[in-house]
Amino acid sequence: MQTTSSQNIEAMFREAYKNHADAIFRHCFFRVFDREVAKELTQDTFMRTWDYLVKKSGGIDNIRAFLYKTATNLVIDNRRRAKLRHHASLEVLQEKGFEPVKKDTGANVHVETTLAVEAIQQLKGPYCEVLFLRYVHGFGPKEISDCLRLSENTVSVRIHRGLKQLQKIIL
Amino acid sequence: MKRHLQYLEQAAREVHLREDEKAFIKQRLDVYMQEHPVREHRSVRQRMYLFITTHPMPIAIFALALLLGGGTSVAAAQSLPGDILYPVKTEINEPVRGWFYLDAEAKAEFEAWLAERRNDELARLETRAEAGLSSDERRERALEARTRAEALFETHVDRLNLLADRLEEEGRTEAAARIDASLNHVLDVHADIRARLEAQSDVEDEDMDAGDEADDEETTEDDENGEGRGILNRPIDVQNRDTIRLKLRELFRMDNTDETSGSTDADTDVEADTDAGIETDVETDEKLEVDIDTNNDVEANVDINVTTSSGLNL
Numbered sequence: 365m366q367t368t369s370s371q372n373i374e375a376m377f378r379e380a381y382k383n384h385a386d387a388i389f390r391h392c393f394f395r396v397f398d399r400e401v402a403k404e405l406t407q408d409t410f411m412r413t414w415d416y417l418v419k420k421s422g423g424i425d426n427i428r429a430f431l432y433k434t435a436t437n438l439v440i441d442n443r444r445r446a447k448l449r450h451h452a453s454l455e456v457l458q459e460k461g462f463e464p465v466k467k468d469t470g471a472n473v474h475v476e477t478t479l480a481v482e483a484i485q486q487l488k489g490p491y492c493e494v495l496f497l498r499y500v501h502g503f504g505p506k507e508i509s510d511c512l513r514l515s516e517n518t519v520s521v522r523i524h525r526g527l528k529q530l531q532k533i534i535l
Numbered sequence: 536m537k538r539h540l541q542y543l544e545q546a547a548r549e550v551h552l553r554e555d556e557k558a559f560i561k562q563r564l565d566v567y568m569q570e571h572p573v574r575e576h577r578s579v580r581q582r583m584y585l586f587i588t589t590h591p592m593p594i595a596i597f598a599l600a601l602l603l604g605g606g607t608s609v610a611a612a613q614s615l616p617g618d619i620l621y622p623v624k625t626e627i628n629e630p631v632r633g634w635f636y637l638d639a640e641a642k643a644e645f646e647a648w649l650a651e652r653r654n655d656e657l658a659r660l661e662t663r664a665e666a667g668l669s670s671d672e673r674r675e676r677a678l679e680a681r682t683r684a685e686a687l688f689e690t691h692v693d694r695l696n697l698l699a700d701r702l703e704e705e706g707r708t709e710a711a712a713r714i715d716a717s718l719n720h721v722l723d724v725h726a727d728i729r730a731r732l733e734a735q736s737d738v739e740d741e742d743m744d745a746g747d748e749a750d751d752e753e754t755t756e757d758d759e760n761g762e763g764r765g766i767l768n769r770p771i772d773v774q775n776r777d778t779i780r781l782k783l784r785e786l787f788r789m790d791n792t793d794e795t796s797g798s799t800d801a802d803t804d805v806e807a808d809t810d811a812g813i814e815t816d817v818e819t820d821e822k823l824e825v826d827i828d829t830n831n832d833v834e835a836n837v838d839i840n841v842t843t844s845s846g847l848n849l
Contacts, residue, residue, distance in 0.1 A: 370573035377568070381561060386551040393550055403552070407560045411567055418573050477546045480539035499540045500547040534539060 373417050380427045381410055387428075387501060388435050394481070394500050395439045405442060409435040432511040436493070483533040491526030498523055615656050615663070616687075617680030625687060640710040643698035647717040650691040654721060656684050657728045661735065681732060688725060692718065 388409050393402035412434050417424065424430045484495050497508045505523065509516040552560070587594055611623035629649060636642045660681055695718045702711035 373573050374568065381564065385557055385560065389552045390547060390550045394547070403556060403560065406552070407563060410560070410564055414564070414568060415571065418571050477539070477542040480543040483539070484543075499543050502544060502547070 373423065376423060376427070377410075377414055377417060380413070380431065384428055384431050385410070388431050390500060391432060391435050391496070392439055394496055396442060401442065405435060405438050408438050412438070426510055428507075429510045429513065432497075433513070479534060480530075483530050486533055487526055487529055490522055491529060494519055494522045495526045495530065615659055615680065616684040617660075617676055621683075639698050639701050639705070640707065640714070643695055643702065643710075643714045644717070646691050646694045646698065647714065647721060650688055650695065650718075650721040651724070653684050653688040653691060654724045654728055657681065657688075657725070657732065660684065661728065661732050685729075692722065 385406060389402055389406040392405040392409075393399065396402055396405065409431055413424075413427070413431060416430070480499075484492055484499075487495065493512065494508055497503045497511060503511070505516050505519045508514075508523075509519045512519065514522075607620065607623055608628055611620035611628055614620040614624050633642070633645055636645045660677065663677075695714060699711045699714040699718065702708075702714060
């Protein structure tokens with residue numbers, strides 16, 4: 365018979381899946397640019413989180429941050445295994461089915477969006493990370509700092525520098 | 536650039552799992568959760584407390600065994616031959632301790648230490664003997680204890696010799712010489728203790744003989760007064776000749792040649808060849824003949840008191 369605490373853990377986990385599954389999927393998708401792989405990584409992220417909960421038999425203070433951190437680690441592992449080029453060209457990605465935006469939204473929007481994705485991919489790791497969280501997930505500096513376990517100030521600095529570099533690339 | 540990022544934000548909002556994909560992943564997660572259920576996590580202290588409270592009896596038995604075992608082992612260390620705990624000392628404590636000596640020289644030193652320990656025990660037996668042995672039974676027990684300690688001492692000496700030989704064979708002559716020196720020392724000490732014990736034993740024998748003579752004199756005085764009851768007159772339930780013969784044979788501890796005179800009056804003819812102290816009580820109403828022949832230096836004291844009117848030849 366399961367105890368109340370284990371039932372609480374299960375409830376918390378189900379709630380986290382309900383609230384964050386899409387965001388984690390998006391997080392993975394904008395790094396691997398493969399829907400199936402992103403789905404696998406999303407599932408693995410939640411399984412790892414469950415394992416952690418079982419092992420510690422306790423809650424996690426910030427489960428969203430934990431999920432993002434786990435997802436990021438899994439993406440990195442996946443890249444190492446697949447030897448996927450981090451800076452894959454947009455053409456190659458589109459051949460693999462990457463469509464960040466629907467084509468019927470207008471040729472101009474489509475081009476500018478893909479340009480932005482390609483430009484962010486060219487950034488260095490830390491800037492790429494914060495800009496994706498900022499503009500793909502729509503997180504504020506506080507949420508990003510929670511996810512990456514950095515200070516808010518560091519996050520703001522990285523966003524600022526990342527945007528400067530992105531500007532150079534796009535313009 | 537702001538425009539680019541705005542478009543990216545809009546595009547990102549459209550990237551999400553479809554409902555069927557979400558349900559499928561959820562289903563797989565449910566299976567995974569069932570296969571890996573949450574277990575109650577307890578600290579080591581909590582687990583120990585739980586174990587103790589749920590298994591009180593085995594723990595109590597274990598603690599008691601540990602306490603008694605340890606206590607017995609410690610108590611046995613001071614025991615002497617003949618004590619109840621002495622086998623624990625020689626059969627358990629010492630062999631277990633010996634397991635930790637692997638090298639031949641270390642083993643030899645341990646055996647030398649054991650031999651010294653046996654010497655010490657013999658010396659303590661000597662002290663204990665001086666406290667006085669009031670009865671034959673205690674004297675016999677002391678003798679057994681001494682024999683036991685000496686047998687063990689011999690075992691240690693044999694092992695020491697073997698180990699010294701092995702060390703010599705291995706070319707460790709200095710170690711072998713040290714072991715020989717230890718061996719000679721323990722043998723010297725042992726010889727001294729043994730000599731003292733034997734001297735003490737002789738004194739006790741003399742004391743006992745003196746005691747016997749005093750008893751004899753007392754008996755004679757009683758006889759003279761006509762009040763004594765002679766040794767042959769003390770009541771024993773022996774009523775026939777065969778029983779008398781068996782009784783005599785047993786008490787005389789002799790390699791007897793038992794001859795019956797064949798006389799029609801049922802004489803009993805016994806020849807005894809022994810140096811043992813003999814005392815026998817026989818009551819009979821038949822004719823009894825006892826021959827005692829001694830050819831050693833021991834004086835044969837024969838006291839037979841007769842309070843019967845039937846014929847008795849001595």
